[in-house]
Amino acid sequence: MAEQEGPESPRRSSGGRKMSLQSLLCVKKHKLALSCNGVRDKTAFVSVNDFTDLNLLSDYRFLEDVGRTADAAARHPTVHSPATKKLLYCLRNKARRCNIDLRTLPIGFTKRRENSTTFNCMEKKFYWHLKLVFPHCHAEYTLKGVPDDKTLADILKPYIDPVESDPVVCQRLKIYTVSPQSDVQILMKIENRKQNSIR
Known part of the structure; x- marks a missing residue:
């Protein structure tokens, strides 16, 4: 049976709530009673006194995930409108007529994003x-x-x-x-x- 954490009960983390969990039945009861999905809240507040190396590692991995997601979204073809492609095509054609070998980097590269x-x-x-x-x-x-x-x-x-x-x-x-x-x-x-x- 699952019960709220007592002074001598072992600490385990489940879905962001500290509980004393002793069996699979307790886990299921805990999830039903507290509407817990079993996934730890990565953005939950942790005080400085409770902050551990595991919290630091979790925060670091969370920031890496956010960076990867933002980068993938920026590279997605649907973000770049057909008008942008048309302008780039015209720019290449004009350069070719002026005997300029103009080359462009693929979508998502920093140099391409900065180029004006x-x-x-x-x-x-x-x-x-x-x-x-x-x-x-x-x-x-x-x-x-x-x-x-x-x-x-x-x-x-x-x-x-x-x-x-x-x-x-x-x-x-x-x-x-x-x-x-x-x-x-x-x-x-x-x-x-x-x-x-x-x-």
């Missing part, structure tokens, strides 16, 4: 999403809506030009601003390159 590159049909111009990485200063800046006719020199002026750059940015990128422009190299990352291929 667009094509303006009226101006017949690409507006690129750029990421500037300054490895010697461990600095990274993201630019959105950069027109395709803007030169690299103009793009970098607000960052490494000693006169026109922002003072805060200039201080952070000091190694670049004090160096002669001939010493500053601009490199573009090569995507999809085989590991052992010769540059």
